[in-house]
Amino acid sequence: MxxxxxxxxxxxxxxxxxxxxxxxxxxxxxxxxxxxxxxxxxxxxIGPMLSSFYYSLTKFDVIAPPQFIGFENYRTMLTADPRFLTSLKVTFIYVFLSVPLKLVFALLVAVLMNKGLRGLGFYRTMYYLPTLLGGSVAIAVLWRKIFGGSGVVNQFLLVFGIEAPDWIANPDYALYSIVALSVWQFGSSMIIFLAGLKQIPQDFYEAAQVDGASRMRRFWHITLPLLTPVIFFNLVIQLIGSFQAFTQSFIISGGQGGPMDSTLFYTLYLYMKGFAFYEMGYASAMAWALLVIIGLFTAVLFATSRLWVHYGDGGQ
Incomplete structure (x- = not known):
């Protein structure tokens, strides 16, 4: 200076x-x-993201050069494409059903496994295995056979005299069979819950037991509050993953989102637009819309986490 x-x-x-x-x-x-x-x-x-955003502003069929059309793809999505809105509805139903059910089931199994079972490593591996295999094409094909009209589920129900529908071919039940497949893949959340349960000091439970607190009260007033950071982490991860679900719907519905678009996931419709109809510009716009949707839901979770997530240092 x-x-x-x-x-x-x-x-x-x-x-x-x-x-x-x-x-x-x-x-x-x-x-x-x-x-x-x-x-x-x-x-x-970064490079593919910028390219994708540019293509979302164009009419691009992969073969001919892209033609700049501004935000026309986004306007068409919201006002002139009923299947886009259907895919959003199907995806929201899937997310809002599968994520809570998967987390509840994973937490329940983690609490049971936290009791010091003999052979814990074996059970942990067995429960985690569906998570490794659940997203594969082979498991989706197997799931289609299990819930088909003459599948294992219907054969089992027939023993008790119950004639069940073809879960995959019936539009009223097809989506719920995919939800069941998602819940079956609870292993990763269970492992994280189990690790969180191991970190809770046993002194808290012993003090509560001396005061006469029942198991249910110890669970609600000790386990759940101290486990909220882990619940929050699992919730964010599973929410993002569920919005991006694709393989199950593609295989089980035969790549068409049927029957009657009941399993038309957002990502499946995006794939159809880009790689079946060669509307790559429209598909790019859908990809950016999905990014915004996931970002908004994640932002809401982070904004509301201070109301219910409790950390060990007393902060929120």
Whole structure:
């Protein structure tokens, strides 16, 4: 800074270059190790995202060059495409049913496994296995056979004289069979819940037991409040994953979202628009709309978490 005028002096180009040179010398090794990550970030994430946003503003059929049409794709989605609204409805029903059921079931199993069962590692592996396999094509095909008209479920019910419908072919039940498949994949949430339960001090339970608190009261007033950070984490992860569900609907519905669009997930309709109808610009617009939807739901969860998530330091 100039001692007379008080105006900051400009750093010379040579000084700036020398500073950058010293900075590079000190951190060159770190930058080299980070280089693959930076290449992946720009080449595989930021670059495709920017391209996708540009294509969402165009009419692009992959074959002909894209034609810029502004926000016409977004207007069409909201005002002139009933299947888009149907896919949103189906996806919302799937998310709002599968996520709570999966978390409740995972927490229940985690609480039971936290009782010090013999062979805990074996049970933990068995319960986690569906999560590893559940998203595969083979399991979706198997699920279609199990809930088909002559599948295992209907054969079992027939033993008791119950004639059940074809769960996959009936539009009233097809979506719920996919929800059941999602709930069956509760293993990852269960493992995280189990890890959270292990961190709760046993002194709290012993003190509550001395005061005469029942098991249910200990669960509601000790376990759940101390487990809310883990519940919040699982809720965010499962919510994002459920909005992106694709394989189950694609395989079980034969790639058409049937019967009568009852399993037309948002991602499946996006795939159909982009790779079946070659409306890549419209599909890109749908992808960005999905990003906004997931972002809004995630933001709401974070905004409301201070009302019900309790951390160990007493903060929220």
């Amino acid at each position: 100039d001692s007379v005028t008080g105006v900051p002096k400009k750093r010379s180009a040579g000084t700036a270059a020398g500073f950058l040179g010293r900075l590079w010398k000190r951190n060159a090794i770190a930058y080299l190790f980070l280089l693959p990550w930076f290449i992946g970030l720009f080449a595989l994430t």
